[in-house]
Amino acid sequence: MSDNIIIEAQGLVKRYGDPSAGSGRGVEAVRGLSFAIRRGEIFGFLGPNGAGKTTTISMLSCLLEPTEGTAIVAGYDVVKAPGEVKRRIGLVPQELALYPTLSARDNLNFYGRIYGLRGRTLRRRVDEVLGMVGLAERAGSAVEDFSGGMKRRLNIAAGLLHRPEVLFLDEPTVGVDPQSRNGIFEHVERLNADGMTILYTTHYMEEAERLCHRVAIIDQGRIIALDTPRKLIADLGGGIIHLGVANGMAEGLLEQIRALPEVRAVTQFDGKVKVEATRAQEALVGLLALFNRTDTDITSLEVLEPNLETVFLQLTGKRLRD
Numbered sequence: 076m077s078d079n080i081i082i083e084a085q086g087l088v089k090r091y092g093d094p095s096a097g098s099g100r101g102v103e104a105v106r107g108l109s110f111a112i113r114r115g116e117i118f119g120f121l122g123p124n125g126a127g128k129t130t131t132i133s134m135l136s137c138l139l140e141p142t143e144g145t146a147i148v149a150g151y152d153v154v155k156a157p158g159e160v161k162r163r164i165g166l167v168p169q170e171l172a173l174y175p176t177l178s179a180r181d182n183l184n185f186y187g188r189i190y191g192l193r194g195r196t197l198r199r200r201v202d203e204v205l206g207m208v209g210l211a212e213r214a215g216s217a218v219e220d221f222s223g224g225m226k227r228r229l230n231i232a233a234g235l236l237h238r239p240e241v242l243f244l245d246e247p248t249v250g251v252d253p254q255s256r257n258g259i260f261e262h263v264e265r266l267n268a269d270g271m272t273i274l275y276t277t278h279y280m281e282e283a284e285r286l287c288h289r290v291a292i293i294d295q296g297r298i299i300a301l302d303t304p305r306k307l308i309a310d311l312g313g314g315i316i317h318l319g320v321a322n323g324m325a326e327g328l329l330e331q332i333r334a335l336p337e338v339r340a341v342t343q344f345d346g347k348v349k350v351e352a353t354r355a356q357e358a359l360v361g362l363l364a365l366f367n368r369t370d371t372d373i374t375s376l377e378v379l380e381p382n383l384e385t386v387f388l389q390l391t392g393k394r395l396r397d
């Protein structure tokens with residue numbers, strides 16, 4: 076493993092259910108993931124619910140053993156040296172794990188003890204992480220009085236107590252209002268600026284686009300694309316045009332659209348024609364000229380904005396969120 080790589084997974088597979096029941100039984104949640112995350116990156120897992128994001132994070136943080144494959148995290152094998160891995164990572168789970176009747180500070184004291192912190196060191200670290208997530212002033216309040224965003228921030232603080240090299244954030248903005256969401260982004264960016272590597276999972280493409288240096292798009296347990304958001308969008312995000320046609324489009328016309336220089340593919344589905352083009356604006360010029368020439372009636376026309384959502388649509392034919 077090169078010095079620069081802090082997480083390396085090779086052929087990770089996870090099958091849930093009874094392994095002795097043989098193939099065909101159980102759920103194959105992760106189906107052979109390989110990737111490498113560089114030290115200092117904010118690396119995103121972007122995929123819909125059920126894609127296998129949490130299962131993968133659980134294997135990388137030694138909560139679940141891989142069915143197949145290997146993963147090295149911060150220099151140690153997750154199966155052979157889980158203790159070493161756990162010392163170096165912080166896990167902020169998707170489900171909040173906080174005690175509602177305890178204060179923010181006492182919740183953190185509890186987690187700090189789990190990490191083996193005691194006495195003055197524990198007090199100092201608790202104060203530090205409360206400051207890092209902007210909760211110092213509310214340290215003494217019971218968590219049950221906190222907003223969704225404050226609870227999320229406290230959950231993040233708990234994962235930071237032992238100064239991990241790598242932080243796993245599993246869908247940290249679910250159930251959070253837009254303002255707190257921005258607050259969480261800023262905390263993540265600040266932690267990263269101070270040198271922390273972050274693995275961030277989300278099913279919100281705008282979060283992956285805004286925060287992540289590189290993104291692995293995951294669907295049905297597989298990585299279907301991996302690159303910087305900019306590169307993914309440039310390669311795959313541009314140029315989906317939806318056309319409404321009243322009575323369907325004749326095959327001959329579909330063929331003429333396919334023959335346009337900018338067009339990659341054309342498909343017809345329930346009263347709509349989807350045109351995939353290398354560049355939407357150029358393709359549009361050709362399309363409109365063709366419709367004029369052939370006197371074709373179009374009932375609607377929509378050029379989808381190039382973003383990670385359209386990347387996902389191009390790759391899978393479906394939307395990230397239904």
Ligand SMILES: Nc1ncnc2c1ncn2[C@@H]1O[C@H](COP(=O)(O)OP(=O)(O)O)[C@@H](O)[C@H]1O
Nearest residue numbers: 091092102104123124125126127128129130131
């Ligand atoms: N403990 C479990 N037992 C059986 N199936 C599970 C379990 N946890 C998750 N799954 C299944 O594995 C797949 C991936 O789930 P998950 O990793 O939670 O996806 P994501 O975090 O991307 O939403 C889903 O089909 C889910 O239903």
Ligand SMILES: [Mg+2]
Nearest residue numbers: 128129130169
């Ligand atoms: Mg999940």
